[in-house]
Amino acid sequence: QVHLVESGGGLVQAGGSLRLSCTASGLTFSTYTMGWFRQAPGKDREFVAAINWSGGNTYYGNSVKGRFTISTHNDKNTMYLHMNNLKPEDTAVYYCVLDLESDRIAYRNTADYWGQGTQVTVSS
Numbered sequence: 001q002v003h004l005v006e007s008g009g010g011l012v013q014a015g016g017s018l019r020l021s022c023t024a025s026g027l028t029f030s031t032y033t034m035g036w037f038r039q040a041p042g043k044d045r046e047f048v049a050a051i052n053w054s055g056g057n058t059y060y061g062n063s064v065k066g067r068f069t070i071s072t073h074n075d076k077n078t079m080y081l082h083m084n085n086l087k088p089e090d091t092a093v094y095y096c097v098l099d100l101e102s103d104r105i106a107y108r109n110t111a112d113y114w115g116q117g118t119q120v121t122v123s124s
Contacts, residue, residue: 002026002113006096009118012086020081022096034079035105038092050105059106086122093117
């Protein structure tokens with residue numbers, strides 16, 4: 001069974017940086033996509049970023065382009081989200097996700113597997 005564990009959330013001032021990590025276990029397939037969604041109170045779920053594990057193609061939501069970078073450490077089955085120049089509107093619960101298709105995370109706002117989420121709070 002796939003298990004996703006996030007870490008790295010916290011409180012940061014506007015303009016600061018954070019790095020989120022997500023480690024996957026229980027993987028029995030070699031082709032998949034991992035990514036991040038976020039959801040703030042009272043708002044819809046928002047796509048943040050995704051990466052194809054085999055090809056390395058990356059995708060970003062419009063609101064984070066140029067500020068966030070997604071990367072992987074293949075040997076550790078770990079994905080990272082480097083968040084720079086954080087803004088108060090980035091405040092949300094960030095969810096690590098994994099999907100067996102290449103484009104559902106980025107274009108269909110859904111995924112097969114979800115982590116528990118980690119809170120990111122950006123103060124002004």
